[in-house]
Amino acid sequence: MRLLIIAPEQIPVPPPVGGSVENCIYQIAKQIKGNHEVTIVSLYRKHLPRTTRVGRATIIRVDGGSKSNYLRNAIKQVKGNRYDLIQIDNRPSFIRAMKQAFPNTPISVFMHSMTFVSKPVTTPSKAALDLGRANLIIGNSQSLKRTLGSKFPAQKHKVKYVHLGVDLKKFHPSGKSGAKPFHILFAGRLIPRKGIPVLLKAVQIARRSVPSIRLSIAGGTGKPAYKAYLRQTAKSLGIPVTFTGGLSRRQMPVFYRTGSCFVCPSQKHEAFGLVNVEAMASGLPVIASKIGGIPEVVQHGRNGYLVGAYHRPEAFASQIVKLAKQPELTKRLARQARIDAVQRFSWTQTASKLTRIYEGHLNRRQG
Structure with missing residues (x-):
């Protein structure tokens, strides 16, 4: 052909x-x-x-x-x-x-x-x-x-x-273990439909139970005013957030390997959600909105958690706290996430x- x-x-x-x-x-x-x-x-x-x-x-x-x-x-x-x-x-x-x-x-x-x-x-x-x-x-x-x-x-x-x-050779688990602060990752365009304000508020709520939680956000935007709004929101909430900006294709696998879990709080239909597969291949459990094609990738309780009430920061916060407080659960979901990525994606x-x-x-x- x-x-x-x-x-x-x-x-x-x-x-x-x-x-x-x-x-x-x-x-x-x-x-x-x-x-x-x-x-x-x-x-x-x-x-x-x-x-x-x-x-x-x-x-x-x-x-x-x-x-x-x-x-x-x-x-x-x-x-x-x-x-x-x-x-x-x-x-x-x-x-x-x-x-x-x-x-x-x-x-x-x-x-x-x-x-x-x-x-x-x-x-x-x-x-x-x-x-x-x-x-x-x-x-x-x-x-x-x-x-x-x-x-x-x-x-x-x-x-x-x-x-x-996903490129399974480039996107792979870090292989490092040991105690470290619970590090949440987000990757995607900085636009309203991605639900980043919901994530920021969820992190604030989760830190009441686990104060060491921190957040890194990778992604660019065509609207600097929206990024400024997100920065100001994080500041007003008093949470530690690193905005990396848009990362190159070469940098993204390294970014995923710095995390403890990945959160995808999309607020509108997500056809597939490739970032979730990249995170899973990198050995991260995924907490994601139960919307669009995401449930075809993230399986609740198997390789991550799906959030039905995805407009509510509390719903994401409860799943974040669950993983942050239970390292063995996080490891089990992480292992399965990698297996599922290899077998299916x-x-x-x-x-x-x-x-x-x-x-x-x-x-x-x-x-």
Whole structure:
């Protein structure tokens, strides 16, 4: 199978910082086995070469500037070549132009969230029109598959799901043991929907029972005023918080290995929650909101805890205190978290399931 992947227009593949969608594209392409050949079209940045070869994947980088300019350059770069299937990641609006350029090639759109099929990015009718042009729609969780099928019932028969993965060699437990202050980690964009104020208040409550608890927050934001608000909130609550800023892909595994547990207090639908898998692979129990695709990853009482009342800081605080006061429980959950990550969430498994879906689709077309 000759697979063409069109990445979004904002960040290069592989991404130096952030860029979870771009990282997924890169990791999946590296793991695709057999006789398959992958071509990725991505954004060009000065420090990167125009073309990179990684295993059986070739990354071609084109100029951006705007969404339309990037798409035009991407099509110009690959038009005239033959591909068995085209995958567009998280940009349903690209499907129309790609269909015009490759009228006989099936197109899959790999959705990583509902953002680009929802307001204010698009209208329901435009999103329905865009998805209607796709031959396949891939979600990154059963939750996202259900949500897409519910919102766009006419396309429900096209929707499949593939869980994302983690680099199990880079993300691994620290191997260090011994008594240390209980260290809570959070990683993600500093935006309201991630629920960081709920976490800050939960830490304040938990410290009444375990005063040594501390918190580190990794992530960048496009809105400095919101980060200032979070800093001020932490200060007013009187809790020790380290804001690391946005960390590079290379720095993130080291960050996870500094923690005792990971907390994901998302307040709105989280399609998958890749940070939870990275934390689990790093040997951390996860305390997370029972929302979206998170329960497909975090299993209550097995590798962490799910919080149903995720708007309430007290609900997170009680689970934090439970782990902080019971080191053996924390170790048991941590061991299971790593085992579950290894058994269920490798990039090899993600790539394998995705190629099976594509091969099945192509076989049905030919049959």
